[in-house]
Amino acid sequence: MATYIDVANPPTGKSRRIQLRTDSSTRTVIVSGAEFGWGSSGKLGAILAALRERTAVPLRFVGLASGLGRPVLSEHAIERWYDLPDDAEDVPEAVTAVTGAEAAVAAVVVLDGAVAKATEAAGVPTVFVDSLPFMWGEGDRVALPLEATVYCAQRCVELPAECRDVLASVRALRWVGAVVGTPPRAERAASAAGPHRTALVSLGGLRAPRLADWTAYPRIVVPAVLEALAAHGVHEVHLAGNLPADLAGRLVDASITPPHVSTGALAHGEFLDRLAGCDVLLTSPGLTTLLEAGRLRVPTLCLPPQNLSQIFNGRFHSRAIGTKTRITWPKAVFAEEEALSLRTRGEDHALERIYAGIAAAGADTAVRSTTVVLRDAILTALRGAAAGADDWGALTATVGVDGAADVADALLALLPGVPRAA
Numbered sequence: 001m002a003t004y005i006d007v008a009n010p011p012t013g014k015s016r017r018i019q020l021r022t023d024s025s026t027r028t029v030i031v032s033g034a035e036f037g038w039g040s041s042g043k044l045g046a047i048l049a050a051l052r053e054r055t056a057v058p059l060r061f062v063g064l065a066s067g068l069g070r071p072v073l074s075e076h077a078i079e080r081w082y083d084l085p086d087d088a089e090d091v092p093e094a095v096t097a098v099t100g101a102e103a104a105v106a107a108v109v110v111l112d113g114a115v116a117k118a119t120e121a122a123g124v125p126t127v128f129v130d131s132l133p134f135m136w137g138e139g140d141r142v143a144l145p146l147e148a149t150v151y152c153a154q155r156c157v158e159l160p161a162e163c164r165d166v167l168a169s170v171r172a173l174r175w176v177g178a179v180v181g182t183p184p185r186a187e188r189a190a191s192a193a194g195p196h197r198t199a200l201v202s203l204g205g206l207r208a209p210r211l212a213d214w215t216a217y218p219r220i221v222v223p224a225v226l227e228a229l230a231a232h233g234v235h236e237v238h239l240a241g242n243l244p245a246d247l248a249g250r251l252v253d254a255s256i257t258p259p260h261v262s263t264g265a266l267a268h269g270e271f272l273d274r275l276a277g278c279d280v281l282l283t284s285p286g287l288t289t290l291l292e293a294g295r296l297r298v299p300t301l302c303l304p305p306q307n308l309s310q311i312f313n314g315r316f317h318s319r320a321i322g323t324k325t326r327i328t329w330p331k332a333v334f335a336e337e338e339a340l341s342l343r344t345r346g347e348d349h350a351l352e353r354i355y356a357g358i359a360a361a362g363a364d365t366a367v368r369s370t371t372v373v374l375r376d377a378i379l380t381a382l383r384g385a386a387a388g389a390d391d392w393g394a395l396t397a398t399v400g401v402d403g404a405a406d407v408a409d410a411l412l413a414l415l416p417g418v419p420r421a422a
Contacts, residue, residue, distance in 0.1 A: 027415055030099060030107035030124060031078065032064040032115045037306075038205035038242070039288040040110040041069025043129060043179040043404070045268040047108060048076045050408035056419040062102050064095065064115055068205050068242070074267045088114060096122040106414045108407065109145075110179075116145035125149040125414045129179060129407055131287060132309050137162040139346030141169070150410045152176045155399040157316040162344070176407060177400030178291040181268055184276045195386050196279035196299070199234045199258075201225055202271070203241030204286045208307065210348070211355055216362025217284075217306055218243060223255040224371045225282055225303065228378035232386075236260040238274060272296075280385060282378070285314040285326065294396030299385045302326035304333075304374065306358075308343060308350045311336050320395035323388060327377045330370060333357040 031048070033040025044066075051059060063070070063081040070081060082098050084091050095118035099107075107126040109116040116128040128148040134156045136144065144166065145151070151170045155177055159167075167173060203221070207214045222239065229237055237258050239248060248263040266274060275281060276296050283289050285302040290313055293300045302314040304327055314326040328336065334357030342350040361370045391397075412418060 026058075026060045027106075027418055028060045028062055028102050028104045029411070030064055030102070030104045030109075030119055031061050031066075032107070032109045032112055033066045033069050034111035035065060035068050036111070036205070036208045037286055038069050038072050039131065039286045040112070041066060041072035041205075042181065042268055042288040042292075043110045043131060044069070044108070045073055045076060046179050046181045046404035047110075047129070047407050047411075048073075049182055050404040051411065054405075054408055054412060054421055056421050059415075059418070062098070062104065064098065065112065068207060071265055072268050075269050084115070091115070092118040092121055095119055099124045106411055108411050113143045113145045116148055120145065120148060127152060127407060127411045127414070130154065131179060133167060134159055134163055134312055135309055135343075135347065136166045137344055137346070138166065139344070141166050146170050148172065149414065150174055152403075152407050152410060154179060154403055157320065157395070157398055174406070174410060177403040178295075178396055179403035179407060180288065180292045180295055180396070180401055181272050181404075183292075183296050184273050195233050196382065197233075197235050198277070198279045199229055199237040200274050200278040200281050201237060201239045201241075202281065202283040202289055203239075203243065204284050204289065204306070206242045206306070208351075210351065213359055213362070215247065216359050218247065218251060219362050220358070220367055220370050221284075221303055221374065222248075222251040224374035224378055226252065226255040226257045226261070227375045228382060229282075230256050230258050231379050232382045234258045234280075237262075239263040240266045240271065240274070280382065285310040285317065287313045290317050291396045291399070291401075294393045295401055297393040299390070299392050300325060301378070301381050301385060303378075304329045305354070307354060308339060308347055311339060317395050320398055321390050321392065322394070323384065323390055324381065325385070327374060327381055329357070329361075330373050333361045333370065
């Protein structure tokens, strides 16, 4: 008997019907990541790679939501993607329909608490990956899947007291190492002091829920970065991230740049290859990127934060390296301490202040003055990074690099009968 399912299509408000033909002998695993930057998708990619190494027969992967991060996962064999309804109240019913029609036997969800709750409610054992356990306070408790079958929290440099109280409520908490991708096979030579010649700039996914104008950040920061790199004498730079080609082109054309500039989003494996071959990385401080750069010991500078978690990430990175590796926003944009104090009421309150400050700085009358301040700060940081012999792997060494394997093993424990690779 044929099985059909109506799949939500949020952009049109309509649904489409799909006939499913699933092989009952193949174990189907649901995968999903938060629609917030690209970190979740990078972690899913690392977990899928670890699963492939550990199983003697292929698993079947079906994706939920994660529309923002699907390009990052293009190298992985995810058979089918489903959009989910925009209305949060409709998500559980949609997830139940998909998991039932696809005969899902387990799920791995990165940072999206609503989806993890929905898969559990649908009777699908779920491994939830929390890469930001240092972020949560009482105001975030309701959003977290505290009853997940396995709750994998990524080890962190520091865990505030309010976060410990929340995590103490997790039913099946398991601490894991950094969930990062496998580095390229070629060994990277130790970084030598001296001016940088090749650079990789990473802006990540840029977009996030409730972020009205995601272009303000690149309009301020990209010209500052390119002009600083040109002044430093960099010859070649690649600008990576979720930037449409037309916007990237306009920003490059309007800036003083190094001689060779390329732009374009990179799949996860391509990003790691580029990262391994560059002299310096300048990145908005997403934690996955910082940890992957640390694993490769690439000199790394943190650009101004896009959101609340990136404030923590940049501070952790500078503290671990032992020198100033991050560029902060001018106080006129927003004060970090103010954003951190708002966090006690929940992440959304802090994000509202951060987004408003960046949007105001991106207005036509303010953007150039902010860009100039950041350009000078970036150039100073580049010179410092080129002169020193810092341990660029210090942050990653603090938390370990086995998280993807840890999560894969937790998932496989939910799949009895799946033969392991020799």
